[in-house]
Amino acid sequence: MPYQASRRSLLSAAAVAAVTAAGATASALPRRATGPPYGPGSGPVAGEEARRALARMSLEEKVGQLFVSRVYGHVATGPDPADADTFQAELGVRSAAELIARYHLGGVIYFGWAGNIRHPRQVAELSNALQRAARDSGAGIPLLLSTDQEHGAVTRIGKPVTLLPGAMALGAAADAEDALRAARISGAELAALGIRQDYAPVADVNVNPANPVIGVRSFGADPRAVAELVAAQVRGYQGAGVAATVKHFPGHGDTDTDSHVGLPVMRHTRAEWEELDEPPFRAAVEAGVDAVMTAHIVFAALDPAGDPATLSHPIVTGILRQRLGFAGVVITDSLGMAGVRQKYGDDRVPVLALKAGCDQLLNPPDLGLAYRSVLAAVRSGELTGARVDESVLRILELKSRRGLFGDPLVAPERVAATVGTPEHLSAAEEVAAGTTTLLANTQGLLPLDPVRYPKLLVTGADPDSPTGTTGPPTAVLARELGALGFTAAALPPARAVAAAPDHDVVLVCTYNVPQGASTQYDLVRDLVAAGARVVTLALRNPYDPARLPPVAAALASYSWGDGDLRAAARVVAGAHRPSGRLPVPVPGRWPLGHGLTY
Template sequence: MARPRLVPAVAAGAALVLGATALTASPAAAGPGGHDRPHRWVQKTLQQMTLEQKVGQLFVPYVTGATADTASPENLARFGVATPAEAVQKLHLGGVIYFAWSDNTQDPQQIAALSNGLQEAALAPADDERRGKKAPAVPLTIATDQETGIVARVGPPATVFPGAMALGAGRDLRATRDTYAITGTELRAIGINTDYAPDADVNVNPANPIIGVRSFSSRPELVADHVTAAVRGLQTDGSVSAVAKHFPGHGDTGTDSHSDLPVITHTRAEWEEIDAPPFRAAIAAGVDSIMTAHISFPELEPNGDPSTLSKKVLTGMLREELGFQGVIATDSLRMEGVRKKYSDEEIAIRAVEAGADVLLDPQQPALQYQAVLDAVRDGRLSERRIDASVRRILAMKYERGVVRDPLVKEHEVARTVGTPAHLARAQEITDATPTLVTDDADLVPLPAGSTLVTGFGATGVPALAEKLTARGHRAEAFTTGSTPTAAVVAEAVTKADAHDTVVVMTSSATKSPAQQQLVAALLATGKRVLVVAVANPYDISVLPGVQSYLVTYSTTPVAVESVARLLDGAIRPQGTLPVDIPSAADPATVLFPFGTGLTS
């Protein structure tokens, strides 16, 4: 495999993959470490590695800088060296993870150059080799969180999509596979060979503050089907390692694990029924890696430790019960959910003891690297245990083609990233996802007259107004933000008086009394109001009196374009709810059940 296979250029409407039959799981697939005879390269490389190099393979931190040679005080504080390239070499890093805030993802061309620079640093002769002892050349895992939708580190001109829950609303497995095939192909073209996606959580808690629309559905079987499609799209079509997350399941939390340790109260039987099926499906599909969750799950681990640090969960359940033989990666070790009980150094050691192979995004990479190294030298961790993880990591790199082809052709990036064919397919997929839950006010498509577009979204509100105007409608934009003040609400009401209809965008209005007040005030004008929920679909549960309600699941450009097409009558609504919408006052009462949607 000299080059990753590119998604073929196709016209909108054409399929990139076979139908649902192509998504049948292979019963023999068990991840990259599951083969009976490991690759000779893996064995030979492992034998040549020093302990320091082996331990380094477990670490995948972020590095700060737009280029491999960008000096940064933050790098100096975290690694003891100034540049990303020096950090890679000093700690013998197994990989890096890209973020926008660490200045890694400015644009596709810059990302490709950064990736090449980091790979060249990893492959450069080591000190041992310069002294005459041959050292193995091991390329990096270069990763990011490109779930699509609200979690996407690489934005336009790369192809964007509306996210997992939108795909769940579309109910089209081919569309999901194509979404992740295009995503993987474009990531690989800029040097990213691992995607921390798809999200395999089953979002059964409407109040979940961290998963929500990142999940495909509240139904385990639907999540499992789309996770399978996503894994095949990323790995088979895109030549990028997929990472299903967050094991053992983050879908029923009311707490954000970035800031605290959530507690899951499911019984073991409920876990088997609700949380486990998507992970079983991912394993059956041959997923390269599975990410842990920083959650307390007393039924599975009674000592209160997060699952990331639980040997019962990672080794006992994921490895032994579910039979996963691929790479286990922790969620970010900078998150408070895993840092409540132990020091950063202890966290790194305990994660390895639990069964983790990759220590992702550590808070103090140099200190934590040294802690793991010392734990091996002191006998707390055996070198055999480290070897087991390194073998799985090397196998993943080899089997996904990273060893054979670590560098990308920077001058060819534009041939793959954001191509007209990819953009057309993304829009076609998105057009089938918006869900018209109810339309008693008869506002889709928009009636004749003028329209005020208002509400949440500094880009979405003006973009929709502009798109409607371009289609011949009379539309005015007035952005109110996520927490409009009483004065802003009053101004929105004044503007509404000058129009025939109102389109108001909401985002997680269930947690925003100010947005609820805005919608109530607009309804009180007597104008016909269409509410467009651009995040979680549950907003209508706190918006009494709303007669017309549309859900887009994201504010990505393709989602806004789909709304404009719907309101103009160019397309008809096709999506159906992938979750129940319960009453806010009585969660046991379902207002709009799974499958609701006014479709043509």
């Protein structure tokens, strides 16, 4: 059945048909990565080790293994009074070590906002301290430490960790070998910090320009291309010893509600799901992915009950387990998100997630309540002991497969030998070089000649930079263009129009330009009206140029980290030829695979 655009999708039916056509252009498909799958295939050693651990655990310890919780502060014992107060208010304890001992936690997730991340050696030391706390409590089961290091728009750990292009930038490069290399580098650095599960890559196929939560976190709109890149990154992460976690099953790409704040509804038919949303998840399973994260979305064609997918037995067990044959760990998205809390209370959500077929319960808002609710469900018979054992065994097998039972500790003094090395930084520059897309060059202005156009003005949007970058995007671009022989200055939009006549070219950074009237539209309009030669650079979603007045040239970088901006600056200056191709169509302007070069 041919895909028809849903009412909530802003893509035309013709555009989406082009995305999913069997004869998609070669430029839209990545070059295939090679290498062995590093799968969950639980071998006899991992299975036996896990079964021995399970046999010595109490019910309380088993239930604790199901939970992955946040902690506060940068050390396990929590000497910072502010951290201790937050712990006490939210989690009922005063340190991470107490939390692990009380609830027999199976895992911990790191966040910058929780104070967990200061610098790489500190993260490694925190990981060791948490592992020692787990070793010294209960059954002594090692923790699975995790984070969301997608790169690009979602980057939890910044410099000096190597920062790599995000998913849509890799989709623009369309090179699965580069995607694999990026994941292998990231995985090696995470493993050096003691983090052995990454909630990446994103397997959602983004076919809705209005999607507020996925966008550039997706590799693109072509399910075949997304599948290639997802499989490559699974191999890269797991080849480096880190469990990859593809998300958000069964697919979050055609939503216009953010599941952090509401409950999105997917209106694809079952046939449309099979054509658009399923292929990347199937490819991940075939590549041997360790874990799959569920989405807090209603998908009526897959389950008419109206429950979010995280709580849906037909979706988690019927489709993911039985149809796709996935035998690894299923983890929920955060249980603190609004999408999973609207229909049921926080006491019921973890129980229903387990009944649906999930294994790991991620970051419940009230860990004590969630833990007690699961215990009560087992003791009442609503959940059987066998059902709990099934999930715990999968989690233990994953820990065994990733070597945590042997020695979960890392060497903090050796972090610098792996993290942010010259080799990794050089590889990141090489990967980023292929991502910038030249969308329009109507006046032949690019590449800029520093002799003919020596004075550049950089202005426009300055979103918060990805963690650990060196400054606002306009300042970084001005610095990089200065290094390439131009006289470049960064000015805020309020001063840019008046300053434009004193500059040869104005480079305007844009960030998620809305449809209709906006301050970003007004800025570009006023600069063009003043006679400025204007080049725009879409820092995030590449739909921006279609929502702005025509300009001399338009580029897309898909992210705004230092490496992404350096690559864009080199394209502007002609130091590197643009080679990126649109991984999503821009409605009304450019098709999938569009991209100009010099």
